[in-house]
Amino acid sequence: METDKPFMVVAIDFGTTYSSWACSTTHEHAESPTKMYVRQWIGGEHLSPKAPTTVLIRPDGTTLEAFGYAAEDRYAELVEEGQHKLWYYFKRFKMNIFDNCELSRHTMLEDITGKILPAMTVFSRAIEFMRNDFMTNYKSKLEGRIEDHNICWVLTVPAIWNEPAKQFMRQAAVTAGIRDECLRIALEPEAASLLCNYLPLKMFTISGSQSKFQTFQKGSKYILLDAGGGTVDITVHEVVGGGKLKELHKATGGAWGGIAVDGAFKQFIIKLVGEPIFHKFSKENTMDLLDLLRGFEVKKREMQLMKESITTFRIPVSLIKLYEKETGKVLKESIGKSEYSEKLKLLNDRLKVDSAITRGFFTKSIQNITTFVNTLLKSKQLEGVNSIIMVGGFSECQMLQESIVSCSPKLSTIVPQDAGLVVLKGAVIYGHNQDAIVERVCRYTYGIAGAMPFIPGVHKEEYRVETDVGPLCNKIFIKVVEVDESIKLHERRWGKYFKLNMENQDTYSFPIYVSSEGSPTYITDDGCRMLGCVTIADLDRSVPLKDRKVEMSIIFGGTEMEVEATEFHTGKKSTVVVDFLQ
Incomplete structure (x- = not known):
């Protein structure tokens, strides 16, 4: 900046x-x-x-x-x-x-x-x-x-x-x-965590083990569950004081957000009227479709897990009429003869739905989230955690809140206003x-490709190359940081020197690899892939080739990876481009 x-x-x-x-x-x-x-x-x-x-x-x-x-x-x-x-x-x-x-x-x-x-x-x-x-x-x-x-x-x-x-x-x-x-x-979950540390207690709804609520005191630890429309991000933070936090467990999660619930509701309507009719309705009555989906967005936040109740949805008149025109049947009568006869009632344009059905809209998404939270709670990094803070639009859903309370009864479940x-x-x-x-905690193991002295019976013969200094093994994964390793903000790693190879060389490039494993041997191992390429440009050519060396450092701990290159003979920091896109 x-x-x-x-x-x-x-x-x-x-x-x-x-x-x-x-x-x-x-x-x-x-x-x-x-x-x-x-x-x-x-x-x-x-x-x-x-x-x-x-x-x-x-x-x-x-x-x-x-x-x-x-x-x-x-x-x-x-x-x-x-x-x-x-x-x-x-x-x-x-x-x-x-x-x-x-x-x-x-x-x-x-x-x-x-x-x-x-x-x-x-x-x-x-x-x-x-x-x-x-x-x-x-x-x-x-x-x-x-x-x-x-x-x-x-x-x-x-x-x-x-x-x-x-x-x-x-x-x-x-x-x-x-x-x-x-x-x-x-x-996203880090931003949410920062705000929560500034909010007064009265701006939270707290369920579960409320007596343990010490979430924002120095040294306290909590899970931050950010449930949005697409993804659910889960991380673990510790308050270090002075408005600062540190991550205790790498960010995890999946595509379990609120749109999965919306999709289940849509499939339910399709099952009632048939896919061809719903498809035609969607094409010809876009505004009515918007009203239907916007109405569900409001209703889904109010549905409760434990409460037996009836939820009323407004069904567009245009959809009801289209069904009757295409099938020659009355939708109300068709519902009465269907498998839903005891759980649905259509009165004019109001569809009354039993909670046994509406709960089903949430099943897959909530099961994914609660299963993951239960697994996470067994991790050693979560020792001393006493709270789960739920943020994101999907966290405003009462059914998700009740499910989180049920799967983690020993913890306080905290939901801020306007989650x-x-x-x-x-x-x-x-x-x-x-x-x-x-x-922060590394989500992957990061490294570069390199070579080392070939050891017969240990290294793969296919990667053996003969050189002036003896046989080497190529495609070795040289680890820079390891998955689950804690890294301080702006922490520099590696600090290796590279010698340039050609007299007129003013750029140097090398790939960066990642792995989900802790200690891969080769860049070709399962779970390894090339993440991107680093290019150092505008290198000085004013000194003999033998004196031209470049020190490389990879800077971790921020929200984005950075690479720094310094020319040994001048101290000049060269331009570095890290490209992760093809």
Whole structure:
């Protein structure tokens, strides 16, 4: 960044289902870290602090027409007018880069009709909208007192994302017009944890073993469960004091978020009316489909695990009429003759659903989460943990809260108010205090390829090479850091010297490898893969080749990996490019 103390921090929480931005000035943060402005969006007749992560792009394939609720409504209008076929409409597209081993700058995305655009275009247009929206809605209030270099932009990503996915998001933000040196990547559960440490106790709902509630005192340890729309991130933190935290267990989780519940509800409706009818309804009555799904989004937060109850959903009249037109049957009578006859009732457009059915919408997602939490609780790193803090939009669901309490009765289960905004607000705090996470745990073993003296009977013959100094074994995995190893913020590892090979050489490149195992032998072992490539450029050529050496250090402990190169004979730090994208 061009200044250590930016005038303002603007955070963008780019979610799978919902996104938004928030900001605060340095003065506001100093006055109270939780004092900030959160964007409000208009969705139907309601104000919402988040908007759907929905992008509508014009037929030219590059120009953004609308984002969020406006994109949903505009696309519905285009469908009703029969003018939508050439437009590009993307919903919930963030998961396309989750755990994608083939992610590249050229990765393509399909919209809901199968038309494709570069993923970089879709992501950058969404971020560009957020950037411009801030400029329009907030910057004008500052009366020209702020320039681009005075803003620290923070972009959130799940903690379980790999380096290529983080680099993809960074490049999308830069393409959107955010200065690279003014951009920081924040890990979602870490941002949430920072905010929670500033919230007063009255802003939490606490269940379970409440007598042990000492979560934010120095030395206390807790699980942070960030349940969003797409992914569920789980990490473990210890409070070290002074507003700082350290990670005790590597970030883990999976694709178990709220959209799995939405998908189960959708399949339930399809089973009632039949897939061809639902497909036709979706194409011809997009606005009614939106109302159906938006209504479920509200209802799913209220459903309870233990309570026997009836939940009422509004079924679009257009869907009921379409069913009757296509089948010649009355939907109410068909339900009465189905396997659901004792658990469903349709009264006009109100579908009354027994809790035995609604609980089923959550089964797969909640089972994945609770099973993982139970396994995690057996880990040695969790000794002394007394609380689980639940954040993220899906954590507002009472059924998920009750399930977490049931699977961990010895712990306090803590849910902050407005759990869906905790990551966004925490990202603003992170922008003001980027050194707040003082220690992290490696998710992988990192290393480079190398060679060592060949040992017959130990090394693979296929990797043997003859050299002037004797036989060597190639493709050895030279470990730099190990999975589950604790690394301090900005900790340098490796510090190896490389000699250059050619007189006119002014660049040097080498690949970085990762493994899920602790001590791989070869870069070709199962679980090993090339993560990316490091290139050092603009090397000095003014001295003889024999005197030209470069010291390499890999800097871990931050949200993104960094590499530093120093030329031995001049002390000059050379330009380094770490490229994780193909």
